[in-house]
Amino acid sequence: MIFVNLTTTDLERSKAFYTALGCEINPLFTDENAACVVWDENTFFMILTHGHFAQFTDKPIVDPRTGAQVIVALTRDSREHVDATVTAGLAAGGGEHRDPQDYGFMYQRSLSDPDGNLLEFTYMEPQAAEEGPGAYVDEHGAGPDPVPGA
Template identity: 35%
Template sequence: MSTHVFVNLPVKNLKKSTAFYESLGFRQNKEFSNGKASAMVWDDNFWIMLLTHDFYNKILKDKFIADVKKVSGALISFSMDSPEAVKKFAEAAKENGGNYYKVDMGIPEDIMCGYEVEDLDGNILEPSWMEM
């Protein structure tokens, strides 16, 4: 059995966020997208579901959407093929309205490379590569 991961993220502007994630290399699956949600596919097993605040709130019951520009709700990590791919992903984010930073873990980049990449709303993705 294959496991699929669907990460749900609240976004303020669905159209801009969809374009941002496409600039990072995700592709939109239009079959599972509408005016309230945009299904962004990285590969067969990893999708990010961008949800409008109204739609996301329907799922939360008695909770509120975190202002992830001020507090952290989650760090979404995923592997990439090389340190160069990680850096390219981070640069694409910055070029398209997001941002990135690097945390020095004291591990050489030829063993492990990762960046903290912020999307337009402040959600943090962690593309990474490790020598296995």
């Protein structure tokens, strides 16, 4: 299992955002300081208030609106699923972090949650995932925005 810890300045807003993406909140590990967001059976986001997050580190907490410390990348089942996830996130107060990236064998969109934490949603063609991007590019071409060296 993986637990990704992210900070928030507004826990209720964050819970609403992540449930809009299709996640559930695990009430057993949620209180006024933190929310356990269930992405899937093995992936969880612990959304923590700044005060609670500070208990786990002596380092300064990065403001995700002005600095990046991590980008959480998650796969989707199709390009349409990537678009639908980002659309739901935008409607729930997120922001598109950069233009969509289409490499032919892989399609990505980047979304920031309302606190500025970066999420990336990706679909990769099964052949590229199994055989590497070179095999897909050799058979189908590089696509609209080729990756150097692919």
